Amino acid sequence: MAKKKKSKTAKRVGFVLLTLFLIGLTTTAICIGAFVVYLNTVVMPEADLDINSLSMKFNSIIYYTDNNGQERVLQKLASQENREWVDRDHIPENLSNAFVAIEDQRFYEHSGVDWKRTAGAALNWVLPIGSGYGGSTITQQLVKNMTDNDEYSVKRKITEIMRALTLEKKVGDKDTILELYMNIIYFGKNAYGVQTAAKTYFDKPVSELDLAECALIAGLTKNPAAYNPFKYPENAKERQEVVLAEMKNQGYISESEYTQAVSEQLAYQESTASGQGKGPYSYFTDMVITDVINDLQERQGFSESYARTLVTSGGLSIYATVDMDVQHTMETVYENNSNFPDISEDGTRPESAMIVLDPTNGQIRGVVGGRGEKTDSLVLNRATQTKRSPGSSIKPLSTYAPAIDQGLITPYSVVTDMPVFNNDGSAWPRNENRRYKGQTTIMDGVAASTNTVAVQVLKMLTPQSGFNFLTDKLGFTTLETDDVNYAPMALGALTHGATVREMAQGYTALANYGNFSKAISYTKVVDANGETILSNEENKPTQVFEHPESTPYYVNDLLTNVVEDGTGRLARISGIDVAGKTGTTTDNKDRWFAGYTPYYVGVTWFGYDARYGLPDLSPNPAVEAWSAVMNRLHEDKPNKRFNQPAEGEFVEARYCLDSGLAPDSACRGDVRGSRVATGWFYKDDVPQEECSMHRWRYSGRALLDLTRLFPLSVEVEDEYYCYEGRNDAIGEGQRVSSPNGHYRPRIVRKPKPKTSTTPTTPTPPTTPTTPTTPTTPTTPTTPTTPSTGDGGMVATTNTQELLEQIYVWWEQMVS
Structure with a gap:
């Protein structure tokens, strides 16, 4: 019996152990499978740094294309970091050996990862009982410095390991890996690479270092600040001896x-x-360098420091979009202070910036980021790096163009120039001149840069639609969700502002008939091996309008009118069509002009860096600078007009200036004179509905049957010609007022002549007049109705008109 019990117990134990083993095996398999999936889906896509074709042995060169189509050197670049590339042939063997000895003694044995050190480092991380050494090989440190990934996580370490294995496999040469490492590693005191380190600490090229000096240089990388030999010579010496011992x-x-x-x-x-x-780089060269560095980070995943090194010392060929004639013209204008107002604040003068680009492809032809002669390289470029409130210059992009495209307005639509909202007891918005005209066409509102008109249109469009058009269609990246509001979208009061470059980029869609192009400073970047690593050659325009058959032409008409009859008159160029929009911020700190011709888009900003307010300046200094540049650029160009729509697509039609509708006879009989105008309409937009706003009020004269209400007391100029009639009131609150009351024709009674039997000399009137000639006495046979008076009407015996005049007399007596 005892043996049977033991046998059963043994079987049960065996069964349990087998079960546990199978569970463990299954769990392990699941974990391994999950880890493999994690590697393939999360880690491996980031593992390839694609540096096999990259080299940092040569100066990079920026090229441009001259007027004959020949490539010319614009600029040879030198690193702005303290870094010089040195080939391994010029690196002492002792220095290479010192790095291997102290950083990665099995460097020539492993394939990028020292698994023994990695396991030791992992164990020490879980159970901190070791010496605290790290597990990173030279290859892993190279990867870390190339990506600037200092995240303290398992994912980062696994990704680093996979990148190191991939890099070693692709490069296939240990000496090349070591050469890259020694040229990119940081040694303190802004010294990158062994060549710069040798000059920084010993004032000699790396090729001249002896063994002791090589050991000191190799020892610095562990903690450059702590082993700085100028500050802590004892620490540096101690570390050097550790290297020598290894x-x-x-x-x-x-x-x-x-x-x-x-x-x-x-x-x-x-x-x-x-x-x-x-000499210092030009603003254009500065811009190209910055753009390429940013694109290498964004498109290739390089770190900022590695991308900068590659640009300045990687033997790259960069093909810029600059037109040297344009660039030189802009620099000439901006270096001449007489082209700008002679004003200052606390000894500081206002600055200005400008970009000129080709609207057909977005290629930037010239840029200036400040006034005066440029004295340094890679300085602040106000055209590409400074964000400022664009004021009214953004209205065509955020409000008018999308509203036209959605069929909400045409240039001949009419809105009321008066406040739109009660903003905590204040009527908003206000116009710059603090006046409200009343019924205003979109054409006139844009020409005069009327804020209320823009807000009225945006109310129809909605701020969200304006925001979406800027961000989704025109490539604006500086906007925030707080900008989805009336002040930012209709008046340009953006949270952070916009750059001159963003504005110029947006205007390509208007200048190129709805075809938007991203603004680019280079077409391609080719590495030292002839491989293209960045390209903008596929930067093709995209149509942003739903109705390109009509919207672009309407917008051109609006903005051409700004230059012909509005705030942008100074921008006119003889023989060349010009369209544009001025901009002034509410706090008067920024002045803008965004304009275009059939040849170029140009955007100019003027203001203080320190955000001082500007005095009242007339003309707008941004328009002055724009004009100074653009007139020179168009001197030798043939006269040219904007493209016209296809024949039959647009037709002339009449409309009422107060309603935007088809006019009737009352529109022509307005007390101010005819209110009928002719516009150039897309064939489907010709007004069909007849105006119901003008009504005959007095004999032969019409007024506006228009009642406008607002919560606050507001004066609107054309209210003088309005009356409360049959049409429904617009708005809520009290009726708006007029500075001069309401129109009333004044009726003047004709005095009865005195009866006289003999000629008499007339008695002089109370006011000086020319004496009348003696009259023959007559006796009137019937009473006469009043004759014409100031603003009145011709008297008549018609019963209806008599009743109408009696009503007028009564109103005048009551008032």
């Missing part, structure tokens, strides 16, 4: 070499080398 223990140097190197007195000496001795 080199001796691993057989790179002999005992005697070790002893001699340890006993050597190191002579630290900061670099006395002068600067590059070259």
